[in-house]
Amino acid sequence: MSTTLVVNYRKIMPYVKPYWVRALISVLITIPIGSMDAVIAWSLKPYMDVVMVEKSTNVANYIPLLIIVFSCMQSSLNYAATYLNTWVGRKIANDVKMDLFDKLMLNDAHYFDTTTSGNVMMRYNHDVDTACNGLLANLKLFTTRVFSSVSLIAVLFYNSWQLALIAVVILFGALYPLTTVRRRIKAVMDKTIFSGSAVMSHYNETYNGNRIIASYNLYDYQRRRFHDTLRQVFKLGIKMVQRTGMMSPLMHFIVSLGIALVIWTGSYLIVHQEISAGNFVSFITALIMLYNPIKSIGNNYNNVQMSLLAMERIFQQLERVPEIHNCDNPIVLNEVKDKIEYNNVSFSYVKNKLVLRNINLAVNVGQTVAFVGNSGGGKTTLVNLLPRFYDVKSGEIKIDGIDIRRYDLNSLRDKIAIVFQDNFLFDGSIRDNILLGKENATEQEITYAVKSACLDEFIASLDKGLDTQIGERGVLLSGGQKQRIAIARAFIKDAPIVILDEATSALDNKSEAVVQQAIDNLMKDRTVLIIAHRLSTVRNADRIVVVNYGEIVEEGTHDELIAKEDGVYSSLYRSQLK
Numbered sequence: 001m002s003t004t005l006v007v008n009y010r011k012i013m014p015y016v017k018p019y020w021v022r023a024l025i026s027v028l029i030t031i032p033i034g035s036m037d038a039v040i041a042w043s044l045k046p047y048m049d050v051v052m053v054e055k056s057t058n059v060a061n062y063i064p065l066l067i068i069v070f071s072c073m074q075s076s077l078n079y080a081a082t083y084l085n086t087w088v089g090r091k092i093a094n095d096v097k098m099d100l101f102d103k104l105m106l107n108d109a110h111y112f113d114t115t116t117s118g119n120v121m122m123r124y125n126h127d128v129d130t131a132c133n134g135l136l137a138n139l140k141l142f143t144t145r146v147f148s149s150v151s152l153i154a155v156l157f158y159n160s161w162q163l164a165l166i167a168v169v170i171l172f173g174a175l176y177p178l179t180t181v182r183r184r185i186k187a188v189m190d191k192t193i194f195s196g197s198a199v200m201s202h203y204n205e206t207y208n209g210n211r212i213i214a215s216y217n218l219y220d221y222q223r224r225r226f227h228d229t230l231r232q233v234f235k236l237g238i239k240m241v242q243r244t245g246m247m248s249p250l251m252h253f254i255v256s257l258g259i260a261l262v263i264w265t266g267s268y269l270i271v272h273q274e275i276s277a278g279n280f281v282s283f284i285t286a287l288i289m290l291y292n293p294i295k296s297i298g299n300n301y302n303n304v305q306m307s308l309l310a311m312e313r314i315f316q317q318l319e320r321v322p323e324i325h326n327c328d329n330p331i332v333l334n335e336v337k338d339k340i341e342y343n344n345v346s347f348s349y350v351k352n353k354l355v356l357r358n359i360n361l362a363v364n365v366g367q368t369v370a371f372v373g374n375s376g377g378g379k380t381t382l383v384n385l386l387p388r389f390y391d392v393k394s395g396e397i398k399i400d401g402i403d404i405r406r407y408d409l410n411s412l413r414d415k416i417a418i419v420f421q422d423n424f425l426f427d428g429s430i431r432d433n434i435l436l437g438k439e440n441a442t443e444q445e446i447t448y449a450v451k452s453a454c455l456d457e458f459i460a461s462l463d464k465g466l467d468t469q470i471g472e473r474g475v476l477l478s479g480g481q482k483q484r485i486a487i488a489r490a491f492i493k494d495a496p497i498v499i500l501d502e503a504t505s506a507l508d509n510k511s512e513a514v515v516q517q518a519i520d521n522l523m524k525d526r527t528v529l530i531i532a533h534r535l536s537t538v539r540n541a542d543r544i545v546v547v548n549y550g551e552i553v554e555e556g557t558h559d560e561l562i563a564k565e566d567g568v569y570s571s572l573y574r575s576q577l578k
Contacts, residue, residue, distance in 0.1 A: 011315050015092045026084035029077050030143040036074040036151075081144075093132035100124045100317060108324040109389040113349070118200030123317055131310040152290040159283040160275050163262050167287055170258030198229045262287060324388050330408040333415055336496045336527065337400050339364045340386065344395035347381060355381050356550045359395070363543075365496070368528040370538035372572065373547040379531045382547060383499050386529070387416045417495040419519070421502040423486035425474030430459065431466040433474075433485055437493035445492055453488035454518040455481075480515055487518045498522060500530045535573050544569065 016023055104124055149171075156164035206213065206222060213222055266283065269275045275283075345359040356378045363369050371379040385392055388404060396403045404412055417437070425433050434449060435441055441449075446466070450456050458481060462468045474482045490498060500519060516537060532538045539558045546554035546561070546569050554561055554569050561569035 012092075012311065015095050016088075018095075019088045019091050022084050023088045026081050026088060027143055029081040029084070031147045033074055033077050033081060033144050033147070036070050089132050093128050096128050096132060096314060097125065100128065100314065103318060103320070106322055107320075108322045109384070110323055110349075116197060116201045117204045118197035118202070120197075121200045121204075122197040123313060127310040127313050131307050131314055149290055152286045155286040156283055156290070159279040159286070160266070160269065162269065163266055163275075163283055163287075166262055166265060167258060167290070170254060170261070171290070173254050173258075199226075199233060202226045202229060259284075259287065324391060324409070326409050327406055331402065331406050333399065333407045333411040336365055336415055339400070340497070340527065341398040341401075342382075342385075342395070343398065345385065345392050345397060346394045347378075347385060347390065347392055349390075354393075354550055356385075359552060361545065361552065363527060363529065365527050366525070367542045368523060368530065368540075370530040370532050370541035370544045371547055372532055372535060372538065372544060372569065373553075374549070377548045378550045379547050380501060383501065383529050383531060386497070386499070387413050387418070415495050416497045416499060417490035417493045417522075418499045418501065419483070419486050419490050419522075423482055425470060425477070425482060425485060427470075427472040429464075429467045429469055430455075430485060433470070434466070434488045434492055437489040437491070441492050449488040449491035452491050452518065452521040453484045454514050454521075455484045455488055458484070483515045484518050487515070487522055490522055496526055498526045498528045500528065500532075502531050502533050535569075535576055546572075 101124065104120065153164065153168065156167055202222070202225065213219065262284070266275070266280050270280055340363040342359045342361040345356060346354055347356040348354045359382065361369075371382060373379055381390070384390060385397055386404070388409060391405065396405075398404065399407070399412075426436070431446070434446060437449075438445070450459055450466070459465050470476050470485075474485070477485070530538055530541060538544055541558070544554075544556065544558060544561055545552055546567075548568060554564070554567055561567055562573060564570050
């Protein structure tokens with residue numbers, strides 16, 4: 001455990017450094033907070049000996065006043081420590097969340113394919129709050145306890161070294177069970193995080209799939225799934241209590257034994273006049289003030305261990321290297337001059353299950369190439385390799401004779417604009433979503449993009465025009481309007497390569513006609529790769545490539561391929577006409 005603490009300490013220090021002054025003050029404040037506990041216990045000795053035994057009233061006047069003054073000071077310092085801890089904790093949490101957010105955005109497509117939204121929420125948000133805020137809050141508690149314990153132990157030895165030795169031995173005996181906490185909770189914590197992420201995923205699914213749930217009356221189905229997940233979380237919670245719940249009662253029992261032993265020994269020492277009554281009362285008070293927090297410290301220590309485990313998971317994410325990243329000394333791609341080449345490209349999502357096999361293809365600058373074929377045949381995968389959403393398993397993809405893995409990733413993607421079948425729109429205005437293609441675009445560029453995307457009439461019909469809010473994921477827009485906003489975004493990016501991934505397949509005939517006009521405008525003077533389901537939309541492509549079961553089976557113009565009566569393309573075309 002000590003090694004883990006040192007490693008985590010080294011990793012978290014860069015986040016603490018900007019706020020180290022406040023963090024240090026918050027820790028230093030705990031010294032007087034803890035130490036002042038001893039004042040009350042220590043003051044009882046002169047109070048008992050002078051007031052209760054000797055019946056003197058002089059001490060009786062100032063000792064209660066002294067206790068009140070010290071208690072007020074302790075309360076004020078406690079507030080200051082809580083405020084500073086919260087301030088520092090949330091600042092650190094925000095910084096860690098920012099770094100995690102950057103890491104999340106840079107993760108490769110495979111990561112998002114295999115990670116649920118609930119898992120992301122737990123790992124990138126909940127873990128940070130647990131680690132930073134929880135750890136600092138418990139750090140304040142523990143540092144206060146440490147200095148309180150040291151000062152109270154000093155009072156114990158001041159009053160009676162014999163009783164103090166007994167008390168300290170019992171104290172260490174009570175704390176010993178804490179050494180097993182980490183081993184007991186780690187496996188359960190990992191499963192709890194997984195189940196907690198499943199709960200979050202259920203909420204996300206219900207939110208995003210609310211219309212499917214309603215239209216298919218899936219209420220009972222979703223309820224059963226959610227109930228099963230909650231039952232799993234409940235079992236894990238009970239298992240956590242089973243593994244750690246006995247610690248506080250066990251510590252309570254050991255502490256009670258210590259108090260009983262001290263009282264028995266103390267009575268003997270008083271009878272033999274080795275200590276005074278004031279010594280004994282002061283000692284018992286200090287002992288109870290020392291032991292009482294120990295009874296409940298098990299729960300706090302559990303929380304500290306959970307915070308440390310959360311911190312480990314955070315740094316696992318921060319240290320994770322995405323599969324798709326820049327090579328050493330990458331080349332900046334400034335322009336596409338010649339052609340795009342696929343040389344013996346093979347790819348698989350799952351080991352030993354190829355999706356693409358030995359693809360060889362050349363696309364010259366300015367050409368429009370359409371990919372058609374059976375569903376699941378590898379068309380989308382083929383074009384997704386170009387912007388390096390995934391990397392090839394074998395072979396290479398070149399732009400102007402250079403492997404795309406040697407290009408700077410940002411400069412490569414800057415040269416590619418993509419219009420998906422289901423384009424993601426962000427919460428905000430139409431203008432905000434169009435400007436994602438180029439944040440510093442001028443009004444003239446925006447107007448041109450809107451007109452070219454056939455959005456001008458629609459925008460003119462809106463009271464707020466481009467500044468109309470579209471809701472999360474563009475929920476207030478039709479499918480055709482979403483597509484045209486995505487096309488306007490691609491226009492304003494003005495990239496030399498355009499990928500159209502079944503951009504009209506989900507639209508009705510009227511919407512498709514408008515969107516197709518916008519697409520035709522976008523395709524002018526650019527290198528275009530089109531994935532098409534409706535073959536009527538690709539008749540004018542310079543070249544049509546038929547991809548079936550991961551292989552290129554036919555290639556040519558529409559007229560050339562339709563002339564092959566037994567060809568795959570010819571069969572597909574005739575079946576769609578029917």
